[in-house]
Amino acid sequence: MAITLYNTLTRGKEAFEPLDPARIRMYVCGPTVYDYAHIGNARPVIVFDVLFRLLRHVYGSEHVTYVRNVTDVDDKINARAAQDYPDLKLNEAIRKVTEKTEAQFRDDMHALGALDPTVEPRATEHIGEMRTMIDRLVANGCAYVAENHVLFHVASMPEYGKLSGRSLDEMIAGARVEVAPYKQDPMDFVLWKPSKPGEPSWPSPGGIEMPGRPGWHIECSAMSAAHLGDVFDIHGGGIDLVFPHHENEIAQSRCAHGTQVMANVWMHNGFLQVEGQKMSKSLGNFITVHDLLTGWHRYAWPGEALRLNMLRTHYRQPLDWTAAGLDEAHKTLWDWYGDVENSALAPDAPSAVLEALSDDLNTPKVITELHKLHRAGHFEELRAALALLGFSGERARIERVPQGDSTGSADTGEVDVLIAARSAARQAKDFKEADRIRAQLEAMGIVLQDAKDPKTGELTTTWEVAR
Numbered sequence: 001m002a003i004t005l006y007n008t009l010t011r012g013k014e015a016f017e018p019l020d021p022a023r024i025r026m027y028v029c030g031p032t033v034y035d036y037a038h039i040g041n042a043r044p045v046i047v048f049d050v051l052f053r054l055l056r057h058v059y060g061s062e063h064v065t066y067v068r069n070v071t072d073v074d075d076k077i078n079a080r081a082a083q084d085y086p087d088l089k090l091n092e093a094i095r096k097v098t099e100k101t102e103a104q105f106r107d108d109m110h111a112l113g114a115l116d117p118t119v120e121p122r123a124t125e126h127i128g129e130m131r132t133m134i135d136r137l138v139a140n141g142c143a144y145v146a147e148n149h150v151l152f153h154v155a156s157m158p159e160y161g162k163l164s165g166r167s168l169d170e171m172i173a174g175a176r177v178e179v180a181p182y183k184q185d186p187m188d189f190v191l192w193k194p195s196k197p198g199e200p201s202w203p204s205p206g207g208i209e210m211p212g213r214p215g216w217h218i219e220c221s222a223m224s225a226a227h228l229g230d231v232f233d234i235h236g237g238g239i240d241l242v243f244p245h246h247e248n249e250i251a252q253s254r255c256a257h258g259t260q261v262m263a264n265v266w267m268h269n270g271f272l273q274v275e276g277q278k279m280s281k282s283l284g285n286f287i288t289v290h291d292l293l294t295g296w297h298r299y300a301w302p303g304e305a306l307r308l309n310m311l312r313t314h315y316r317q318p319l320d321w322t323a324a325g326l327d328e329a330h331k332t333l334w335d336w337y338g339d340v341e342n343s344a345l346a347p348d349a350p351s352a353v354l355e356a357l358s359d360d361l362n363t364p365k366v367i368t369e370l371h372k373l374h375r376a377g378h379f380e381e382l383r384a385a386l387a388l389l390g391f392s393g394e395r396a397r398i399e400r401v402p403q404g405d406s407t408g409s410a411d412t413g414e415v416d417v418l419i420a421a422r423s424a425a426r427q428a429k430d431f432k433e434a435d436r437i438r439a440q441l442e443a444m445g446i447v448l449q450d451a452k453d454p455k456t457g458e459l460t461t462t463w464e465v466a467r
């Protein structure tokens with residue numbers, strides 16, 4: 001079956017043609033390990049896990065190599081280490097932070113049903129490759145040494161800006177570019193920099209005597225080349241990485257290897273917001289995967305419900321994360337699993353599901369097809385389709401556990417979820433379900449008041465705690 005994918009580089013959907021069908025190669029930018037992954041971090045993990053599974057299905061699991069890096073050199077890691085382990089030497093403290101965070105990340109992603117990538121290389125294990133690449137860029141005139149830094153000279157790369165579709169002038173105007181005195185041009189970016197005393201450091205490239213450490217962008221260029229070669233099939237990540245991170249990766253890799261492309265297909269997932277707002281710590285709506293799995297809006301949610309809720313939105317669209325959406329995703333799975341868990345497994349997912357998935361990962365369409373299979377009683381096929389998408393099909397794995405003292409505005413959140421579910425039931429004329437929810441709310445001591453907006457005629461529901 002032909003797979004088509006939207007390519008950010010060409011701004012269109014293209015038939016996917018692997019460089020070598022016996023070895024499909026995909027790279028996705030991974031986590032910087034200093035804190036729990038938030039749900040925005042989970043989106044690319046789930047999206048590219050679905051793509052990984054589809055590629056394995058089509059080309060055979062032993063023919064697909066998926067590399068996702070672990071950034072374990074970063075200022076945020078250093079800061080966290082100094083804060084959490086003030087009594088330890090910085091390097092020791094850093095190791096504690098990165099090991100702990102990496103293990104948390106792995107556990108969270110397993111809970112979301114994501115397969116481990118084939119390789120998860122760490123930046124600190126590839127410093128030698130980064131140094132070699134930087135030396136090559138200096139030697140061929142694409143990079144220069146200044147004040148113990150090595151900088152990439154953007155003017156040496158005529159196609160810089162092609163991925164993000166912006167001209168150099170636009171980029172300079174749009175980006176808050178740090179104009180350090182050692183830069184020849186404002187857009188030039190750091191490949192290597194000196195370490196501060198006590199910080200992790202390695203012998204420097206470019207003939208610099210002072211030890212230092214790599215910039216962030218070079219790590220992906222070096223690690224993708226080490227594990228996938230100079231040119232590979234698919235490079236993925238969040239839309240926020242297009243500029244400057246991916247633009248810089250392309251510049252470094254193409255100039256170091258003398259190639260026309262770094263990867264043939266560039267894929268980016270859209271932004272994620274929470275209840276219609278930008279997610280931020282200052283707004284108090286910052287949600288980690290760990291929060292969701294351990295207690296959010298009254299429940300410890302199963303990872304599979306998180307996964308389905310993510311996939312309800314097409315990966316290129318912005319995603320609005322809501323408690324009502326999560327609740328609905330959970331109900332859907334509960335419904336499906338009740339019917340599929342005792343049924344046999346069809347030998348393959350139905351072609352309608354595979355076709356939708358192969359059409360640039362059209363997961364909303366896939367979910368529509370799953371509903372159709374369920375309604376038609378085709379449980380064996382539904383189970384096979386769920387398995388392909390990374391869902392267990394077992395109710396025991398998706399129980400949500402009530403949490404009395406969970407984080408967030410727990411009670412209000414639960415009430416809002418139930419009211420939204422009741423409104424949806426009423427709109428669908430499922431009055432039995434609507435009455436059941438009203439009774440459930442009454443049992444919680446919540447009294448509902450339905451009213452009609454005199455202007456719009458819209459039905460609204462308010463609530464209060466019964467005295």
Ligand SMILES: [Zn+2]
Nearest residue numbers: 029030220245
């Ligand atoms: Zn990267």
